[in-house]
Amino acid sequence: MQFEQPIPVQWMADFTGAEIRGDEHQLATGINEIHMVKKGDISFVDFEKYYSKCLNSAATIIIINKDVPCPEGKTLLVTAEPFDVYNKIVKRFRPFEPASQMISPTAIIGENTTIQPGVFIGNHVTVGSNTLIHPNVTIYDNCVIGNNVVIHSGTVIGADAFYFKRRKDREVQYDKMLSCGRAVIEDDVEIGACCTVDRGVTGDTVIGRGTKLDNHIQIGHDTVVGRNCIMASQVGVAGVAHIEDEVILWGQVGVNKDLTIGKGAVVLAQSGVPASLEGGKTYFGTPVDDAKSKMRELAWIKRIPELWNKINNNAK
Amino acid sequence: MQFEQPIPVQWMADFTGAEIRGDEHQLATGINEIHMVKKGDISFVDFEKYYSKCLNSAATIIIINKDVPCPEGKTLLVTAEPFDVYNKIVKRFRPFEPASQMISPTAIIGENTTIQPGVFIGNHVTVGSNTLIHPNVTIYDNCVIGNNVVIHSGTVIGADAFYFKRRKDREVQYDKMLSCGRAVIEDDVEIGACCTVDRGVTGDTVIGRGTKLDNHIQIGHDTVVGRNCIMASQVGVAGVAHIEDEVILWGQVGVNKDLTIGKGAVVLAQSGVPASLEGGKTYFGTPVDDAKSKMRELAWIKRIPELWNKINNNAK
Amino acid sequence: MQFEQPIPVQWMADFTGAEIRGDEHQLATGINEIHMVKKGDISFVDFEKYYSKCLNSAATIIIINKDVPCPEGKTLLVTAEPFDVYNKIVKRFRPFEPASQMISPTAIIGENTTIQPGVFIGNHVTVGSNTLIHPNVTIYDNCVIGNNVVIHSGTVIGADAFYFKRRKDREVQYDKMLSCGRAVIEDDVEIGACCTVDRGVTGDTVIGRGTKLDNHIQIGHDTVVGRNCIMASQVGVAGVAHIEDEVILWGQVGVNKDLTIGKGAVVLAQSGVPASLEGGKTYFGTPVDDAKSKMRELAWIKRIPELWNKINNNAK
Numbered sequence: 025m026q027f028e029q030p031i032p033v034q035w036m037a038d039f040t041g042a043e044i045r046g047d048e049h050q051l052a053t054g055i056n057e058i059h060m061v062k063k064g065d066i067s068f069v070d071f072e073k074y075y076s077k078c079l080n081s082a083a084t085i086i087i088i089n090k091d092v093p094c095p096e097g098k099t100l101l102v103t104a105e106p107f108d109v110y111n112k113i114v115k116r117f118r119p120f121e122p123a124s125q126m127i128s129p130t131a132i133i134g135e136n137t138t139i140q141p142g143v144f145i146g147n148h149v150t151v152g153s154n155t156l157i158h159p160n161v162t163i164y165d166n167c168v169i170g171n172n173v174v175i176h177s178g179t180v181i182g183a184d185a186f187y188f189k190r191r192k193d194r195e196v197q198y199d200k201m202l203s204c205g206r207a208v209i210e211d212d213v214e215i216g217a218c219c220t221v222d223r224g225v226t227g228d229t230v231i232g233r234g235t236k237l238d239n240h241i242q243i244g245h246d247t248v249v250g251r252n253c254i255m256a257s258q259v260g261v262a263g264v265a266h267i268e269d270e271v272i273l274w275g276q277v278g279v280n281k282d283l284t285i286g287k288g289a290v291v292l293a294q295s296g297v298p299a300s301l302e303g304g305k306t307y308f309g310t311p312v313d314d315a316k317s318k319m320r321e322l323a324w325i326k327r328i329p330e331l332w333n334k335i336n337n338n339a340k
Numbered sequence: 341m342q343f344e345q346p347i348p349v350q351w352m353a354d355f356t357g358a359e360i361r362g363d364e365h366q367l368a369t370g371i372n373e374i375h376m377v378k379k380g381d382i383s384f385v386d387f388e389k390y391y392s393k394c395l396n397s398a399a400t401i402i403i404i405n406k407d408v409p410c411p412e413g414k415t416l417l418v419t420a421e422p423f424d425v426y427n428k429i430v431k432r433f434r435p436f437e438p439a440s441q442m443i444s445p446t447a448i449i450g451e452n453t454t455i456q457p458g459v460f461i462g463n464h465v466t467v468g469s470n471t472l473i474h475p476n477v478t479i480y481d482n483c484v485i486g487n488n489v490v491i492h493s494g495t496v497i498g499a500d501a502f503y504f505k506r507r508k509d510r511e512v513q514y515d516k517m518l519s520c521g522r523a524v525i526e527d528d529v530e531i532g533a534c535c536t537v538d539r540g541v542t543g544d545t546v547i548g549r550g551t552k553l554d555n556h557i558q559i560g561h562d563t564v565v566g567r568n569c570i571m572a573s574q575v576g577v578a579g580v581a582h583i584e585d586e587v588i589l590w591g592q593v594g595v596n597k598d599l600t601i602g603k604g605a606v607v608l609a610q611s612g613v614p615a616s617l618e619g620g621k622t623y624f625g626t627p628v629d630d631a632k633s634k635m636r637e638l639a640w641i642k643r644i645p646e647l648w649n650k651i652n653n654n655a656k
Numbered sequence: 657m658q659f660e661q662p663i664p665v666q667w668m669a670d671f672t673g674a675e676i677r678g679d680e681h682q683l684a685t686g687i688n689e690i691h692m693v694k695k696g697d698i699s700f701v702d703f704e705k706y707y708s709k710c711l712n713s714a715a716t717i718i719i720i721n722k723d724v725p726c727p728e729g730k731t732l733l734v735t736a737e738p739f740d741v742y743n744k745i746v747k748r749f750r751p752f753e754p755a756s757q758m759i760s761p762t763a764i765i766g767e768n769t770t771i772q773p774g775v776f777i778g779n780h781v782t783v784g785s786n787t788l789i790h791p792n793v794t795i796y797d798n799c800v801i802g803n804n805v806v807i808h809s810g811t812v813i814g815a816d817a818f819y820f821k822r823r824k825d826r827e828v829q830y831d832k833m834l835s836c837g838r839a840v841i842e843d844d845v846e847i848g849a850c851c852t853v854d855r856g857v858t859g860d861t862v863i864g865r866g867t868k869l870d871n872h873i874q875i876g877h878d879t880v881v882g883r884n885c886i887m888a889s890q891v892g893v894a895g896v897a898h899i900e901d902e903v904i905l906w907g908q909v910g911v912n913k914d915l916t917i918g919k920g921a922v923v924l925a926q927s928g929v930p931a932s933l934e935g936g937k938t939y940f941g942t943p944v945d946d947a948k949s950k951m952r953e954l955a956w957i958k959r960i961p962e963l964w965n966k967i968n969n970n971a972k
Contacts, residue, residue, distance in 0.1 A: 338651060
């Protein structure tokens with residue numbers, strides 16, 4: 025997320041109660057997670073093993089839970105609870121704005137676009153031209169829908185990231201990381217009925233140009249789906265996945281978070297993808313394997329009784 | 341379900357056409373299934389193998405399809421079709437009430453709660469305070485939503501139990517058991533987009549305090565989910581399951597009915613759970629096994645060709 | 657799809673720019689895919705391997721991308737792009753009609769039928785009597801809903817077929833085949849919450865009398881589900897499948913397109929059905945097998961370490 029105007033880091037320190045280290049005159053232009061920060065951004069880290077990655081990232085301002093030496097040209101905001109500070113900033117700069125009507129007056133709708141009855145379009149949403157949104161679709165605040173897009177009924181674009189920090193010592197153990205990112209649906213995408221595309225935590229979840237999703241599909245937060253992909257019904261893709269162009273996922277495939285599926289890969293129905301896959305190949309199984317190897321494996325399994333007989337005959 | 345006021349059992353006999361046995365002066369205070377009856381309740385049984393369980397349950401009044409000796413202190417309502425009698429009573433005491441507006445005037449909404457546009461809230465629903473219900477959510481009659489709850493768009497709370505009695509001799513073979521129970525969402529729960537939490541047949545389906553559900557999750561009737569559980573997208577839990585506290589179910593896991601998953605159990609993605617699981621362990625596979633055993637099993641499968649070669653070499 | 661009135665084939669040739677061969681005086685009464693054409697229909701073919709099937713089908717008029725000899729009594733419309741011509745005809749004879757209100761004034765609703773708030777009913781929809789449609793359901797144009805039907809919230813009936821032609825040479829590779837068919841829900845059907853039943857491409861998707869669907873179920877275009885079937889939650893059936901009467905599909909089963917599941921077959925939870933299954937049997941696994949064989953296979957897998965030890969002992 026970018027702020028509407030740059031914010032003095034000293035103001036942030038005062039607002040959050042964090043102690044400032046390093047340059048006290050920086051301006052914060054946005055807040056982002058480590059994997060997508062750029063110059064001017066605030067980022068945050070609360071696990072020692074990610075300190076070095078965060079301190080060496082492009083982030084200009086780092087919220088951190090240890091008083092480490094401040095890298096040259098950066099500012100630290102030291103606090104016991106970086107997670108809470110992050111949430112406090114998000115709440116202040118992207119507060120939830122309740123809606124008073126189905127289509128927000130702040131939404132921008134392109135020419136020749138049809139919005140059917142029962143559609144909710146949140147604040148600051150942009151919808152392109154020649155787009156068709158079928159009845160009872162929900163589009164949360166700040167999302168971006170392109171041109172020539174079709175979205176079928178019951179689909180929900182931009183619901184919150186499913187992202188919680190566990191605190192086992194509390195009665196209510198899961199602490200929600202607030203989402204301030206967006207879901208971006210590029211031109212010429214078609215999304216089936218009863219799908220969900222969650223928004224990014226701080227960045228964008230993207231469905232790339234020309235991609236077609238069938239019904240009941242889940243796309244997690246910060247996942248980037250490339251161009252001209254096909255996903256059949258009931259596919260689930262977790263957060264922060266990267267599905268490259270022209271990937272085909274058949275029905276009920278499940279894809280783990282934090283991985284890449286290479287260009288043109290095909291994953292057969294009901295497979296489970298735990299880790300990155302090379303492009304241009306066909307996969308099958310839970311966990312997935314090269315489809316042909318998997319088929320051979322299934323054939324071998326059927327031969328176990330034959331092996332058993334052979335062993336017994338050998339033993340005679 | 342409890343009745344609003346106690347009903348004389350003689351009235352029930354007259355209303356249903358059942359023959360009365362035992363104490364004719366009892367008062368019925370509610371109607372419930374065997375597994376959740378209490379004193380004063382009506383229950384019903386139409387399978388001989390459950391007779392003894394039902395007759396020895398806490399139920400005060402038993403609708404039964406055989407003229408068996410009436411246990412001391414109870415009343416029997418003898419009828420050829422206990423199922424039909426149950427449905428007749430439910431229809432009379434909890435009739436379907438069509439809605440004339442999106443938010444029923446009989447609903448009670450707490451302070452600081454935000455109901456976004458397009459939300460349906462049925463009759464006699466209670467929603468706590470500081471709760472946020474996103475657009476196009478549906479909450480059926482009589483459900484209870486706690487404080488600090490978030491429910492995302494497209495989600496349906498309290499639809500009917502999927503519960504049918506098969507009658508092979510009829511043209512329309514499946515006869516619906518009417519639901520009169522509720523869905524209860526406790527405090528601090530978050531439910532993702534396009535989820536379904538069915539109501540209980542006669543009792544409550546419960547999502548326990550602090551539990552977080554991702555998108556596209558199915559929770560069947562009368563299932564009780566404990567506190568601080570996590571379910572990832574597209575998990576399906578059938579009816580009458582008991583998921584204890586702090587259980588984690590990863591994406592696309594399927595859970596059978598009538599079982600218990602013990603406290604703190606973790607079930608890895610796409611697994612299928614056919615029967616009860618001990619708590620505190622990690623499981624994987626369809627049907628699930630201890631995750632490490634399952635991983636070893638998968639490694640062994642890949643070695644079958646090696647076994648084959650060994651056998652052939654031994655044979656030489 | 658049938659046209660409202662017969663259309664002269666010469667008009668079609670002029671409208672589409674196709675070259676006419678054979679009888680120039682035919683009347684086209686409808687347009688349908690090969691697998692469901694009847695006399696009077698237009699059909700189309702653009703793959704050489706389907707030429708003979710299409711030319712020998714019941715279709716009276718055939719849109720084709722090669723100037724082949726015209727069979728006796730038929731008419732050919734020869735064009736480089738039969739797919740585009742099909743889409744042009746559908747757009748002309750069944751154009752998308754945007755809605756201006758939640759329940760179309762052209763819809764026909766039967767007696768004693770309850771339509772809850774938030775329901776969208778498109779143009780030319782027919783709903784029978786004694787039917788109950790829960791809040792926030794969407795029914796697309798031209799669908800047919802029978803008598804004594806129950807449809808739960810969030811469900812979408814009649815969304816477009818997921819049917820695209822790939823054109824690898826274009827920037828936007830997937831070209832949508834427009835749907836002009838319907839979804840037909842027969843009498844006494846119950847459909848759970850958040851289900852999707854897509855409409856046929858040119859014909860009907862059918863849910864047969866007395867069939868009951870749980871929540872989150874996907875039924876693809878042109879699939880015909882028989883009578884008195886049961887599908888548990890999160891089942892997905894692809895397009896052009898034929899599920900015969902009294903079939904039971906347990907939770908999260910996936911069914912491929914273009915196949916038949918025979919009468920009374922039972923498919924256990926999470927199974928994947930790649931091809932046709934005989935009726936009257938029980939199946940399990942991905943891909944499915946006879947359930948008992950599959951269970952034995954799973955038992956054999958657990959014995960591989962035992963085989964390994966035996967082999968090693970034999971070798972000594």
